[in-house]
Amino acid sequence: MSPGGGVGGPMKDCEYSQISTHSSSSPMESPHMKKSISKRKWEVFPGRNKFFCNGRIMMAQQTGVFYLTFVLILVTSGLFFAFDCPYLSEKITPAIPAVGAILFFFVMGTLLRTSFSDPGVLPRATPEEAADLERQIGNTEDIANGSSAGGYRPPPRTKEIIINGQAVKLKYCFTCKIFRPPRASHCSLCDNCVERFDHHCPWVGNCVGKRNYRFFYMFILSLSFLTVFIFAFVITHIIHRTQKTGFLTALKDSPASVLEAVVCFFSVWSIVGLSGFHTYLISSNQTTNEDIKGSWSNKRSKENFNPYSYGNICANCCSALCGPLSPSLIDRRGFIQPDTPQPAASSNGITMYGATQSQSNMAAATPLLQSEPSLSSEELPIPGKITLGAPCAMVTLGQPTPPSSIPNLTSETSLSEMISLKEDPENHPFLTPEEAPPGMLPLGHSRTMHSLSLVSQDSLHEDSVRGLVKLSSV
Numbered sequence: 141m142s143p144g145g146g147v148g149g150p151m152k153d154c155e156y157s158q159i160s161t162h163s164s165s166s167p168m169e170s171p172h173m174k175k176s177i178s179k180r181k182w183e184v185f186p187g188r189n190k191f192f193c194n195g196r197i198m199m200a201q202q203t204g205v206f207y208l209t210f211v212l213i214l215v216t217s218g219l220f221f222a223f224d225c226p227y228l229s230e231k232i233t234p235a236i237p238a239v240g241a242i243l244f245f246f247v248m249g250t251l252l253r254t255s256f257s258d259p260g261v262l263p264r265a266t267p268e269e270a271a272d273l274e275r276q277i278g279n280t281e282d283i284a285n286g287s288s289a290g291g292y293r294p295p296p297r298t299k300e301i302i303i304n305g306q307a308v309k310l311k312y313c314f315t316c317k318i319f320r321p322p323r324a325s326h327c328s329l330c331d332n333c334v335e336r337f338d339h340h341c342p343w344v345g346n347c348v349g350k351r352n353y354r355f356f357y358m359f360i361l362s363l364s365f366l367t368v369f370i371f372a373f374v375i376t377h378i379i380h381r382t383q384k385t386g387f388l389t390a391l392k393d394s395p396a397s398v399l400e401a402v403v404c405f406f407s408v409w410s411i412v413g414l415s416g417f418h419t420y421l422i423s424s425n426q427t428t429n430e431d432i433k434g435s436w437s438n439k440r441s442k443e444n445f446n447p448y449s450y451g452n453i454c455a456n457c458c459s460a461l462c463g464p465l466s467p468s469l470i471d472r473r474g475f476i477q478p479d480t481p482q483p484a485a486s487s488n489g490i491t492m493y494g495a496t497q498s499q500s501n502m503a504a505a506t507p508l509l510q511s512e513p514s515l516s517s518e519e520l521p522i523p524g525k526i527t528l529g530a531p532c533a534m535v536t537l538g539q540p541t542p543p544s545s546i547p548n549l550t551s552e553t554s555l556s557e558m559i560s561l562k563e564d565p566e567n568h569p570f571l572t573p574e575e576a577p578p579g580m581l582p583l584g585h586s587r588t589m590h591s592l593s594l595v596s597q598d599s600l601h602e603d604s605v606r607g608l609v610k611l612s613s614v
């Protein structure tokens with residue numbers, strides 16, 4: 141016979157099916173919530189940007205010049221590897237194609253990393269945050285002007301903070317509704333506030349800011365080396381051919397070398413000059429925006445200096461190129477979460493999810509303001525449980541030992557002993573001051589210390605003393 145008697149038979153026929161947690165939905169979810177969760181933040185991004193690969197690639201809206209840059213680098217390097225490298229590796233050394241390949245891949249990697257990444261866009265304020273900020277600004281203006289009412293005033297454009305002893309102004313962005321952090325600026329082409337904004341570069345199709353500046357600098361620096369490298373060995377290739385067949389014949393035999401030399405000649409000056417300019421900016425820890433505006437120029441005032449500089453070229457270079465890369469603040473691939481209402485606490489300290497402990501904490505925190513001792517939440521009377529109402533405390537002077545005839549009223553006292561003590565009035569552990577052991581000082585019910593001298597002991601009635609004095613070993 142199976143266990144369980146008659147229940148065992150039907151239980152054998154029961155089958156358990158696996159519960160799918162993906163298909164089920166909680167009662168709190170609604171169709172509107174499911175639709176909003178499936179939408180990502182890049183799909184409703186307020187700035188003028190393009191996103192590809194489900195938000196993984198972020199670029200400016202105008203990317204035509206970027207494609208021109210990409211094609212120029214790709215075509216020039218391809219012609220060099222196809223027409224010049226075979227001759228140079230055979231006649232000079234096979235290391236030339238290897239070095240050229242390393243430079244080419246490094247240039248393309250840094251270019252794509254600069255163009256496809258978030259430059260450090262600052263998130264815009266939500267409507268609630270913008271309204272709260274404008275309300276605070278309005279209150280500050282009213283207090284400063286001495287008026288509490290009046291017409292609409294636009295919020296102030298700047299705030300001043302002190303950085304390393306230098307006053308720095310924080311500008312208010314009316315588009316993003318935020319006070320921009322130091323060194324941040326609003327890009328008019330991308331319509332975003334960018335942290336540590338350097339400039340908007342159409343050649344890379346993106347803004348250059350805090351999160352991609354190091355890759356931009358590596359790109360222009362490596363591109364300078366690649367351009368000089370290709371130009372130098374193209375000229376070497378043409379000279380070698382000229383020595384054998386003549387100049388005109390050499391140009392006819394390798395027309396691709398002529399095209400490469402022309403492109404590199406006209407681009408090398410601007411690229412090398414741009415690399416030198418940004419090397420100066422990195423060594424002084426400045427941005428292009430700050431240098432053009434002359435923010436830290438000595439012409440403005442004698443005490444004007446760059447508060448962001450470490451005073452050392454190596455330290456400035458390490459902070460710009462080797463410092464930790466800050467994470468993106470816009471979370472463009474995150475899902476749009478619906479607004480979750482927060483439980484609002486009522487005046488009695490109880491929320492929609494249940495009662496809080498504010499009342500019990502207030503009662504426990506103010507026992508000294510009451511004439512009678514208060515009970516905490518753990519000492520509330522429970523049916524079936526006997527509580528000792530307001531026992532008188534005892535302060536021990538030294539280390540006295542209570543008499544063995546007095547019962548020990550501790551938490552381990554059994555219920556029968558407590559009942560027997562309550563029912564037998566003759567066994568109450570009440571003693572007169574004369575019977576109290578030495579070193580024990582009784583306290584009154586109101587927790588006020590009483591010093592009983594010999595004179596007061598004689599004057600007090602014995603029955604009243606019995607009701608006041610109580611010994612406890614707790």
